[in-house]
Amino acid sequence: MGGRPKxxxxxxxxxxxxxxxxxxxxxxxGHAVDLPSPPLRPAALSRPxxxxxxxxxQAEAVDLQCAADVLxxxxxxLALEVQQDDxxxxxxxxxNRSVSLLxxxxxxxxxxxxxxxxxAEQMCSASRRSDASPLRRLEWLGQLDALHxxxxxxxxxxxxxxxxxxAGLCVSVCRALxxxxxxxxxxLRQLLSSTARMGRAWDVxxxxxxxGSGLPWRRGGCLLLRLMRSxxxxxxxxxxxxxxxxxxxxxxxxxxxxxxxxxxxxxxxxMAFAIPNDAALKALARHALIAQKKPDSRRxxxxxxxxxxxxxxxxxxxxxxxxxxxxxxxxAALTRKEARLHAEFRPAIVALDISPPSRSWSRKMPVxxxxxEEVSASAASTLLICMPSPGETSxxxxxxxxxxxxxxxxxxxxxxxxxxxxxxxxxxxxxxxLLERIALPSxxxxxxxxxxxxxxxxxxxxxxxxxxxxxxxxACDMCGRNGFPLWRCPWTRQFRVCGIQCYENSTQTHHAIIxxxxxxxxxxxxxxxxxxxxxxxxxAPTPAKLPGEASMKQWLALxxxxxxxxx
Numbered sequence: 001m002g003g004r005p006k007x008x009x010x011x012x013x014x015x016x017x018x019x020x021x022x023x024x025x026x027x028x029x030g031h032a033v034d035l036p037s038p039p040l041r042p043a044a045l046s047r048p049x050x051x052x053x054x055x056x057x058q059a060e061a062v063d064l065q066c067a068a069d070v071l072x073x074x075x076x077x078l079a080l081e082v083q084q085d086d087x088x089x090x091x092x093x094x095x096n097r098s099v100s101l102l103x104x105x106x107x108x109x110x111x112x113x114x115x116x117x118x119x120a121e122q123m124c125s126a127s128r129r130s131d132a133s134p135l136r137r138l139e140w141l142g143q144l145d146a147l148h149x150x151x152x153x154x155x156x157x158x159x160x161x162x163x164x165x166x167a168g169l170c171v172s173v174c175r176a177l178x179x180x181x182x183x184x185x186x187x188l189r190q191l192l193s194s195t196a197r198m199g200r201a202w203d204v205x206x207x208x209x210x211x212g213s214g215l216p217w218r219r220g221g222c223l224l225l226r227l228m229r230s231x232x233x234x235x236x237x238x239x240x241x242x243x244x245x246x247x248x249x250x251x252x253x254x255x256x257x258x259x260x261x262x263x264x265x266x267x268x269x270x271m272a273f274a275i276p277n278d279a280a281l282k283a284l285a286r287h288a289l290i291a292q293k294k295p296d297s298r299r300x301x302x303x304x305x306x307x308x309x310x311x312x313x314x315x316x317x318x319x320x321x322x323x324x325x326x327x328x329x330x331x332a333a334l335t336r337k338e339a340r341l342h343a344e345f346r347p348a349i350v351a352l353d354i355s356p357p358s359r360s361w362s363r364k365m366p367v368x369x370x371x372x373e374e375v376s377a378s379a380a381s382t383l384l385i386c387m388p389s390p391g392e393t394s395x396x397x398x399x400x401x402x403x404x405x406x407x408x409x410x411x412x413x414x415x416x417x418x419x420x421x422x423x424x425x426x427x428x429x430x431x432x433x434l435l436e437r438i439a440l441p442s443x444x445x446x447x448x449x450x451x452x453x454x455x456x457x458x459x460x461x462x463x464x465x466x467x468x469x470x471x472x473x474x475a476c477d478m479c480g481r482n483g484f485p486l487w488r489c490p491w492t493r494q495f496r497v498c499g500i501q502c503y504e505n506s507t508q509t510h511h512a513i514i515x516x517x518x519x520x521x522x523x524x525x526x527x528x529x530x531x532x533x534x535x536x537x538x539x540a541p542t543p544a545k546l547p548g549e550a551s552m553k554q555w556l557a558l559x560x561x562x563x564x565x566x567x
Contacts, residue, residue, distance in 0.1 A: 035093050039086040042077065044180065049073045057094040064155045067098035068148065068162050072169050075144045078127060078137055079173045079234060080180060085128050092124040099147070108157065112150040119143050134238045135245075135255045141234070142262035145170070149266045156359055166266075167227035174230040175215065177237045184237035191236060191520050192216060194512035201439040202229060203277055220278055222334055224271045225441055231263045235519035247514055247523035253491065256518050257444055261564075264443040268563035271361065272330035273387035274411045275441045280450045283436050284331075285339035287382045287407045287452060288321035288347045319347050320380035321409075324399045326351035326367050331386050331411070333365035348380065354394075372398035378405070386411040387448065387563075388420045391540050396424040408432060408453045413446065414473045417538030417550065418562055425537075428453055429470040437473075444517045445493040445561040474535055478502035478509070487532035492517040493561055496535055503529045 038057065041050040053073035056066035074091040082088075099120075103110035123140050126132055148166040155161045178185050192199060193209045203218045203225075217229060235256065239245060245252050267275075321339075323332045332351035339347055351360070352370025360367045372394065375383065383403045388396040396419075400408065410428065412419030432453035440448050451473075472482035476498035487503075489495040495513045497503045507526075514523045538550035538558055550558070 035097060036086070036090045039084070039090055042082045042084045042087050044080045044082050045073065045077060045087075046176070049076055053091065053094075056098075057090070062098045062101045064102065064151050064158070064160060065162055067095065067102060068151050068164075070095045070098060071144060071148055071151070072164075072172075075141060075148075075169060076173055076176060078140055078144070079177060079238070081137070083128075083130050088128050089124070092120065092127075096120050096124075102151075102154070106154055106158070109150060109154045112153070113147060116143075116147060134242050135252070137238055138235055138255070138259040142259045145231070145262055146266060149270060153270060165223060167223045167230070170230035170234065171215075171226050174233045177234060178215070181237055181240070184240040187240050187520060188216065188233060188236050191512075191516055195516050197439055198441075198516055201277060201441045203441075218278075222276055222281075224267055224275050224330065225277060227263060227267060227271075228275055228441060228443065231260065232519060235259060239519050239521055245521045247491075247518045247521045248525045252521060253518055256521065260444050260519070265564050269565035271328060273327065273563045273565075274331075274448045275443075276331055276334055276450075277438075277441055280411075280438050280440060281334050281338040283438060283450065283452060284321065284335045284382070284384065284409055285342065287409065288319050288335060288339050288349060288380075289342075290319045290381055290407070319382065320349065320378075321347065321382040321384055322350045322352065322375055322378045322380040323384040323386065324352050324370065324372070324375055325385060325388055325395045326353045326356075327386075328357055328361040329353075329365045329367040330361045331384065332367075333360075333362035335384070336365055350378065350380065372402040375399050376402035376404070378403075381405045382407040382409055384409045384411070385420075388412065388424070390417055390419060391421055393421055393423070396420040397427070400424060400427055406455050406458050407435070408455075410451045410453070411440070411448055413448055414451070415537055416535070417540075417558055418446070419448075422537050422539070429473075431456055432470070434468055434470045434473070442494075443563070446563075447494050476502055478506050486535035487529060488535050489513070490527055490531055490533050490557075491523075493533075497529070497532075500529060 035057070038054040041047065049072060052069040056069035059066050070091055074088075074095060077088065077091065096117075099113060099116055103113060123143065126136065127140060145166060148169065152162050152166055178188075189209050189211070192202075192204050198204070199206075199209075203221055204216055205212065205214075205218050208214060208216045216233065217226075221229075239256070247253055247256075267273075321332070321335060323329075323335075326332050329351040332349055336349040339349065349365070350370075351365055351367040352374055353367050354369070354371055356367040356369050383399060383405060385396055385399060385408070408428065410420075415422075415425045428451075433456055434451065435454050436450070436452040438450040438452075440450055442448055453470075474486055474496065475482040476484070476486060477496050479498060479502055481498055484498045486496045486498055489510065492513055494517060495506070495510055497506055510526055511523060514526060515521065533554070537548075538554055539548055541549045541552055541555050
């Protein structure tokens with residue numbers, strides 16, 4: 001399972017008696033509501049959204065799809081800042097009624113939306129004000145996204161899936177905003193062209209940056225990547241209308257991060273902790289398809305001699321990939337799909353987790369129970385470990401010790417304390433060569449990458465072009481030097497320098513990264529180098545306060561930067 005250890009569920013659960021009482025109240029209150037009639041369609045809202053919302057509101061029986069259709073119209077209305085009171089009242093009233101009725105019939109959905117009633121009442125009154133700030137609108141959009149994911153999850157659980165994933169709605173909203181706000185789209189072009197790393201990792205279309213039409217991204221991209229990019233673009237275009245906002249203001253940064261972290265945590269819960277791009281999936285599929293050499297059995301070697309094939313004690317076996325700590329199986333499912341697009345044979349791809357979910361991401365890629373012992377028995381040539389929990393030796397360390405294959409693919413932050421253990425990173429450097437390193441699209445205040453390693457002992461038996469000793473993996477983002485102490489920007493956690501000279505030379509680059517991290521909001525100043533964090537391993541603090549442990553402040557900051565699926 002990726003990310004930090006899950007928070008105990010006890011604080012979030014209600015007793016059965018409390019749930020039953022809540023459901024009884026919902027059933028009693030959910031039907032006796034006077035609902036407004038549909039008003040005229042707002043000019044800014046496309047007809048399909050209007051028609052679907054009206055049809056859902058007039059349906060005799062409320063179901064999950066009805067609620068999702070009304071929610072989609074409301075989300076687009078708020079994103080486009082449509083000011084038509086009767087339409088907003090209509091949407092809020094019907095959405096609240098739908099949610100109340102659905103909560104009365106599904107206790108798990110009721111728990112997931114336990115705070116919705118208070119949120120909805122506040123949103124209904126405030127959204128009709130023309131002076132509502134963009135930051136406030138971001139807060140509402142985040143709350144609607146959380147509700148949409150709850151509806152989508154209920155649909156999967158009840159085997160009545162919604163017609164569209166929440167990410168699809170976010171893409172549609174982004175497309176509508178790009179069309180409605182050309183000036184904001186121009187600001188988005190400037191932002192995407194200012195950070196080369198983002199352009200590569202996010203699969204940005206250069207033609208769009210130069211003024212082309214359509215969406216800013218190349219075709220394809222997984223659903224999780226589309227969710228992250230679309231929500232970020234939406235925030236950029238909303239905040240573009242408030243040039244007075246300053247990213248140097250901590251409160252502004254916190255409110256922007258709150259919106260982005262809603263998507264991050266929902267994705268971690270229902271999809272994955274880290275976001276794969278096309279380059280990462282192609283690399284994983286390529287290594288899953290590499291045939292691996294293994295010692296022949298005595299009988300097999302004797303047969304070869306009789307046929308005149310010679311001995312040598314090496315036989316080829318299909319590659320394959322095993323993922324441990326697979327969570328929902330998202331990465332394994334996409335790797336399987338990518339590998340089968342470009343291969344004559346189908347490599348075995350297996351997803352294992354110590355606590356497999358009741359519903360995997362893909363029915364074609366089930367997540368089954370498995371630990372390091374099952375990895376030891378696997379014939380796969382590649383081990384995938386994605387965002388291993390910090391300090392959990394039973395995942396990262398034991399898997400690395402048990403795995404007998406050639407390649408290890410590690411998704412995480414290198415040697416920061418966010419993922420894996422200190423010894424896990426040390427063993428990778430000691431026993432493996434670094435083959436590939438791919439920057440991944442990431443949520444704010446994270447910098448995960450895909451590292452693909454090849455076992456040193458097998459370098460001569462397999463093609464290892466480009467393999468190199470790891471040495472110091474992290475380097476200064478300005479001069480490229482490694483092997484020196486590095487410091488990390490405390491605001492973004494996505495920029496490193498090696499000293500005062502590189503810090504002073506990085507003003508323009510650093511400001512561009514700050515603006516990208518905080519959805520286009522520029523900073524009037526940046527943190528002084530003395531405020532930056534040392535790029536070193538952070539060990540979880542204990543009551544004993546042993547040497548090398550992080551301070552509680554450092555650990556809490558790292559925890560806040562890490563996806564929280566139970567948030």
